[in-house]
Amino acid sequence: MEIKEYGEFGLIKHLTEQFALKNKSSLYGVGDDCAVIDNDPAEGKTVVTTDLLLEGVHFDLTYCPLKHLGYKACVVNFSDVYAMMGTPRQITVSLGISKRFKVEDLDELYAGMKLACDVYGVDLVGGDTSASMTGLTISITCIGVAKEPVYRNGAKPNDLICVSGDLGASYMGLQLLEREKAAYYQSHNDWVRQGGPKSGQPEPAFEPKFNGREYLLERQLKPEARKDIVAKLREAGIQPTAMMDVSDGLSSELLHICSQSKVGCRIYEERIPIDYQTAVQAEEFNLNVTTCAMNGGEDYELLFTVPLAQSEAIQQISGIRLIGHITDERLGTAMITRDGNSEIALKAQGWNAFKE
Amino acid sequence: MEIKEYGEFGLIKHLTEQFALKNKSSLYGVGDDCAVIDNDPAEGKTVVTTDLLLEGVHFDLTYCPLKHLGYKACVVNFSDVYAMMGTPRQITVSLGISKRFKVEDLDELYAGMKLACDVYGVDLVGGDTSASMTGLTISITCIGVAKEPVYRNGAKPNDLICVSGDLGASYMGLQLLEREKAAYYQSHNDWVRQGGPKSGQPEPAFEPKFNGREYLLERQLKPEARKDIVAKLREAGIQPTAMMDVSDGLSSELLHICSQSKVGCRIYEERIPIDYQTAVQAEEFNLNVTTCAMNGGEDYELLFTVPLAQSEAIQQISGIRLIGHITDERLGTAMITRDGNSEIALKAQGWNAFKE
Numbered sequence: 215m216e217i218k219e220y221g222e223f224g225l226i227k228h229l230t231e232q233f234a235l236k237n238k239s240s241l242y243g244v245g246d247d248c249a250v251i252d253n254d255p256a257e258g259k260t261v262v263t264t265d266l267l268l269e270g271v272h273f274d275l276t277y278c279p280l281k282h283l284g285y286k287a288c289v290v291n292f293s294d295v296y297a298m299m300g301t302p303r304q305i306t307v308s309l310g311i312s313k314r315f316k317v318e319d320l321d322e323l324y325a326g327m328k329l330a331c332d333v334y335g336v337d338l339v340g341g342d343t344s345a346s347m348t349g350l351t352i353s354i355t356c357i358g359v360a361k362e363p364v365y366r367n368g369a370k371p372n373d374l375i376c377v378s379g380d381l382g383a384s385y386m387g388l389q390l391l392e393r394e395k396a397a398y399y400q401s402h403n404d405w406v407r408q409g410g411p412k413s414g415q416p417e418p419a420f421e422p423k424f425n426g427r428e429y430l431l432e433r434q435l436k437p438e439a440r441k442d443i444v445a446k447l448r449e450a451g452i453q454p455t456a457m458m459d460v461s462d463g464l465s466s467e468l469l470h471i472c473s474q475s476k477v478g479c480r481i482y483e484e485r486i487p488i489d490y491q492t493a494v495q496a497e498e499f500n501l502n503v504t505t506c507a508m509n510g511g512e513d514y515e516l517l518f519t520v521p522l523a524q525s526e527a528i529q530q531i532s533g534i535r536l537i538g539h540i541t542d543e544r545l546g547t548a549m550i551t552r553d554g555n556s557e558i559a560l561k562a563q564g565w566n567a568f569k570e
Numbered sequence: 571m572e573i574k575e576y577g578e579f580g581l582i583k584h585l586t587e588q589f590a591l592k593n594k595s596s597l598y599g600v601g602d603d604c605a606v607i608d609n610d611p612a613e614g615k616t617v618v619t620t621d622l623l624l625e626g627v628h629f630d631l632t633y634c635p636l637k638h639l640g641y642k643a644c645v646v647n648f649s650d651v652y653a654m655m656g657t658p659r660q661i662t663v664s665l666g667i668s669k670r671f672k673v674e675d676l677d678e679l680y681a682g683m684k685l686a687c688d689v690y691g692v693d694l695v696g697g698d699t700s701a702s703m704t705g706l707t708i709s710i711t712c713i714g715v716a717k718e719p720v721y722r723n724g725a726k727p728n729d730l731i732c733v734s735g736d737l738g739a740s741y742m743g744l745q746l747l748e749r750e751k752a753a754y755y756q757s758h759n760d761w762v763r764q765g766g767p768k769s770g771q772p773e774p775a776f777e778p779k780f781n782g783r784e785y786l787l788e789r790q791l792k793p794e795a796r797k798d799i800v801a802k803l804r805e806a807g808i809q810p811t812a813m814m815d816v817s818d819g820l821s822s823e824l825l826h827i828c829s830q831s832k833v834g835c836r837i838y839e840e841r842i843p844i845d846y847q848t849a850v851q852a853e854e855f856n857l858n859v860t861t862c863a864m865n866g867g868e869d870y871e872l873l874f875t876v877p878l879a880q881s882e883a884i885q886q887i888s889g890i891r892l893i894g895h896i897t898d899e900r901l902g903t904a905m906i907t908r909d910g911n912s913e914i915a916l917k918a919q920g921w922n923a924f925k926e
Contacts, residue, residue: 241615242721245830247653247814248617250719255611259597261604264696264711266664270703297603308622308709340620347626353664353709355620363606365598458603474601 215317217345226343228317229324233331233338237303239359240337249339251304251357258361263294269349277391280319282435283352284326290461291356292334293439293514297459299447300360302439304339305331308353310346323352334441362453364518369456369475373519373540376454378443378533380487381464382503385510386495387427387434393499394422429491437514444516446531457518463511466562469547471519478545479560481538483552508549508560571673573701582699584673585680589687589694593659595715596693605695607660607713614717619650625705633747636675638791639708640682646817647712648690649795649870653815655803656716658795660695661687664709666702679708690797718809720874725812725831729875729896732810734799734889736843737820738859741866742851743783743790749855750778785847793870800872802887813874819867822918825903827875834901835916837894839908864905864916 220228230244239257242250253260267273267287275283288305295302307327311320331338336356398420405417424431439459447454456471464486472479486507496503519540520528528534538550548557576584586600595613598606609616623629623643631639644661651658663683667676687694692712754776761773780787795815803810812827820842828835842863852859875896876884884890894906904913 242719246721246723247650248619248656248714248716248719250654250716251616251618253609253616260607260609260616260713262607262660262662262696262711262713263604264662264664264698264709266666266698266700266707266709268666268700268702268707271666271701294603298606300604304618306618306620306711308620310622310624310627310707340618342620342622344622344624345627346624348704351622351624351666351707351709353620353622353707355618355662355711357616357618357713358604360604360606363598363604365602367602 217311217315217317217320220317222343225317225320226341229320230338233328235337235339236335237337240304240339243337243339244341249304249306251339253359257359259359259363261295261298261300261358261360261363262355263291264353264355265291267352269351274395275350276395278435280322281326284323285330285436287352287354288327288330288334288336289437289439290514291354292330292336292441293459293461295356295358295360296439296441296444297457297516298360299362299364299444299454299457300358302334302336302356302358304337304357306355307338307341309341309343310351311343312346312349315350334439364454364457366456366458366471367474369471369477369519369540370521371477371540371542372522373455374522374525374528374536375468375479375481375517375519375538375540376528376534377460377464377487377515377517377537378440379513379515380489380492381460381513381515382496382507382510383430383433383489383492384437384512385506386492387430387432388512389499390424390427390430390495391434394424398422427491427495429489430495434512437512439514440516443533450527450531452520452524452527454518454520457516460513460515460517461511463509464517465508465560467517469560469562471517472547475540476543478541478543479538479547480541480550482550485535485537487535573667573671573673573676576673578699581673581676582697585676586694589684591693591695592691593693595659596695599693599695600697605660605662607695609715613715615715615719617651617654617656617714617716617719618711619647620709620711621647623708625707631706632751634791636678637682640679641686641792643708643710644683644686644690644692645793645795646870647710648686648692648797649815649817651712651714651716652795652797652800653813653872654716654719655800655810655813656714656719658690658692658712658714660693660713662711663694663697665697665699666707667699668702668705671706690795720810720813722812722814722827723830725827725833725875725896726877727833727896727898728878729811730878730881730884730892731824731835731837731873731875731894731896732884732890733816733820733843733871733873733893734796735869735871736845736848737816737869737871738852738863738866739786739789739845739848740793740868741862742848743786743788744868745855746780746783746786746851747790750780754778783847783851785845786851790868793868795870796872799889806883806887808876808880808883810874810876813872816869816871816873817867819865820873821864821916823873825916825918827873828903831896832899834897834899835894835903836897836901837905839905841891841893843891
C-alpha cells in the first residue's frame with residue numbers, strides 16, 4: 215500500500231494507534247502539539263537523550279530487517295538512559311521516508327519499535343512524519359527519570375573500572391554481514407556475467423554462512439540495553455561514581471570518562487570480556503580480537519566505575535567484569551597487555567562518521 | 571574548514587560551547603549520555619514536541635540562509651509548546667550533514683539557533699551529530715513546562731474562535747521566493763545559451779524583486795512563535811478551551827480542533843486577518859487571498875477557542891482576532907463567505923509532504 219493513500223495524519227494514526235500508554239507519567243501521547251508528561255518528583259529528575267539514524271550511514275537495509283532496525287533504534291536510546299542509572303519512560307519518533315517505502319515497510323519498523331517499548335516499558339508519545347528525498351531517516355528522543363543521575367565525570371583515583379556483558383561481538387557481526395553481502399553480490403554478478411536470465415540457468419541460490427555465528431548477528435542487529443544491570447546495581451545499593459554506555463568502543467568511552475573526570479586509568483587486556491564466537495570470528499578474519507573489543511563499538515554494554523570499597527559487592531553480581539582501575543590523571547590512560555610486560559596508550563579509534 | 575578536521579566530538583564541542591545554560595531547570599546539558607532536567611513541580615507538567623526538517627522537502631538552501639534556517643527550526647518547535655499554553659525551556663538538536671557543508675556553514679546555522687534560544691529563553695542541552703549521504707537533516711526536540719496544558723479537544727459549542735496575527739503571508743513569501751529563484755535561473759540560462767563565459771559578456775547581475783515585500787519574506791524565512799500572545803492570555807486570566815498553532819493552514823487546524831473536540835464551527839471569511847502585503851501579492855499572482863490564508867500554512871500563529879463569556883476580555887487584547895464560533899458537531903465545519911450568502915465546507919488542503 216502506498217503511503218500517500220493515508221496522508222500524513224492518517225499514516226501517523228495508523229502507525230501509532232497500537233501503542234497504548236503504559237506509564238502513569240505519560241499523560242497525553244500522540245495527537246496534539248505536544249505530548250504531556252507528569253513525572254512524580256519522588257522518581258527523580260528528567261533525563262533526555264536523542265539519536266539520529268540515517269540510511270547508508272548507520273544502517274544498511276540490505277541485511278538489516280526493518281523490524282530489527284525499529285527495535286535497535288529504540289534500544290540505543292534506552293541504553294543512554296540506563297547509562298545515567300535512569301529508567302526510560304517515553305520516546306518520540308520522527309521519520310523521513312522516501313517513496314520506495316510502502317506502508318507495510320513502516321508497519322514492520324513500528325512492530326520492532328512496539329516490541330522494544332513493550333520489553334522496556336516505554337511509551338511512544340509523539341513524533342513527526344515526513345517524506346524525504348532519499349532514504350530513511352529515524353530520529354528518536356527518549357525521556358526518562360533518574361533519582362541520582364550518574365555522570366561521566368565522577369570517577370576518582372582507585373575506583374574500580376567495570377564493564378557488563380562482553381565486547382566486540384557486534385562489530386564482528388557487522389563484519390560478517392558485510393562479508394556475506396559482498397559474497398552475495400559476487401555470486402549474483404557471476405551469474406549475470408554468464409548470461410543472467412538469458413543463459414537459461416536460474417540464479418544459483420545464495421546461502422549466507424551464518425551457522426554458529428547467531429550470537430554475533432544478534433548483537434549487531436538486535437542489541438539489548440542493560441536494564442538488568444542497572445536493576446542489579448540498585449538492588450545491591452551500588453551507586454557508580456561514573457557511567458556511560460559502550461557505543462563507540464571501550465577505548466573511546468574510557469577516554470571520555472577519564473577526560474571528564476580528570477583522571478587516568480589502567481585496564482588489563484586479559485580482563486576484557488570477549489565471547490567465544492567473537493574470538494573465533496576475529497581469528498577467521500585475521501583481526502586482533504582485543505582491537506575489535508576496544509574499538510568495535512555498538513556493544514551497548516555499561517562501562518562504570520565504583521569505589522574500591524565496593525569491590526566485593528560488585529563481584530557478587532553476575533554479568534559484570536572488573537577490568538581495571540582509575541589512576542591519577544598524570545599517569546595517563548593505558549591498557550596493560552596480556553603478557554603483563556607493556557602498556558599501550560588508549561586511543562579513540564571509535565567510529566567516526568566524518569572520517570573519509 | 572572541513573568538518574572532518576574536528577571529528578564528531580570536537581565538532582559538537584565547537585558548535586555548542588557558546589550556549590550557556592540559562593534555566594534553573596537545566597541541570598546538565600551537552601556532554602553526557604543524557605541531559606538532566608529538574609522541573610519545579612509548581613511550574614506544571616512537562617511538554618515535549620519534535621520536528622524533523624529535511625533539505626529539499628522542508629527548506630531550500632538556494633534562498634534560505636542557514637542562520638535563518640537555524641532560527642526557524644527552533645521557533646517552529648517553540649510554537650508547539652506555546653500552543654499548549656506552555657513555556658519552552660530546553661531543546662536537543664540532531665544534525666545529519668553531507669560533505670558539501672563546511673564548519674563555517676554550521677556556525678551560521680548554530681548562530682541562528684543561538685539567537686532563537688536567547689530570544690525565547692531556551693537552553694540547548696543535547697543532540698547528535700552525524701555525517702549524511704545527502705543534504706542536511708535537522709531534528710529538534712523541545713521540552714517545556716505547562717501549568718494547565720491546553721489540548722485540541724476542549725472546544726465547546728458557542729465558544730469563540732480566535733486567531734493571532736495574520737495569515738497567508740508566509741505562503742506568499744514562499745511563492746515570491748520561488749518566483750525569483752525561477753527568474754534567476756532563467757536569467758542565468760539565457761546568458762549560458764548566449765555563450766556564457768565564452769561570449770565575453772559578464773553574467774548580468776540578477777536583482778530579485780523583493781522591494782516592499784519584506785514582511786512576506788520575513789514571515790517565511792524568520793517566523794516568530796507567539797510567546798507574547800500566551801503571556802497576554804495568562805495576564806488576562808484567560809484559559810483557552812482548545813488551542814493549536816497554525817502550521818498546516820487555518821482550514822486544516824480548525825478541522826483538527828473540531829474533530830478532536832467533536833464539534834462543528836462557523837468562521838467568517840471577512841474576519842480572517844490578512845496583511846496588506848499578502849493581499850497585494852495574492853492579486854499579483856492571481857491567487858484567491860482567502861485560499862492562501864486558509865491553506866497556505868507556516869504562519870505559526872495561535873488558533874484557539876474561549877468561552878463566550880470571555881468575549882469582552884479577549885477583545886481587549888491586541889493582536890487577536892475573533893473569526894467565528896464553535897457549533898454543535900451536526901452543523902459541520904464551514905466558512906461563511908464575504909457576501910454572507912453562502913457557506914463553504916472546510917477542507918484540509920494543508921501541506922501534505924506525501925502528495926505527488
